[in-house]
Amino acid sequence: MATAYIGLGAWCLLHPQSVIALGFTPKYVTMANATTHLFARCFGAQAMTCGLLLGTSEMTAFSFTAFGLAMIPYLGWNFWFGIGPAKGMVNKLMWLDFVGNVFFMSGSLWCANVLREEA
Known part of the structure; x- marks a missing residue:
């Protein structure tokens, strides 16, 4: 579980635009902006923290x-x-x-x- 959280979290953190493009419908992808990318990055960082906790506890x-x-x-x-x-x-x-x-x-x-x- 730790590996999945760290890997997918890193993907959100480093490439939020690809996560948004793959996960949302075209209507919402076109609405993505710097704030959306920031939220995706924050989500990724949080997932990586969860993975780190799972992997070291x-x-x-x-x-x-x-x-x-x-x-x-x-x-x-x-x-x-x-x-x-x-x-x-x-x-x-x-x-x-x-x-x-x-x-x-x-x-x-x-x-x-x-x-x-x-x-």
Whole structure:
């Protein structure tokens, strides 16, 4: 998980225009400006910080459970912009974000369960 967060975060930080072009519909890509790029870079820096924390911390069953449950709002974001009221802002490629969020949530909860069984 750390590698994914660091890698994708670095992509947002270093090449925000390509992330915006790949993730949003043409209507919103044309509205992108310096502020949009700044927000994408901030998002990338935050993701890299999360990856650094995941990669250097000793994760416990509680940590994995907390991280897994923390993914729930991201699934809400996927719903809101994918099929909910804000549908049409992101393109179909963003469903990969949904798949990744489900993977991170289920993987975290599975790791928490394995660590509890080990204890």
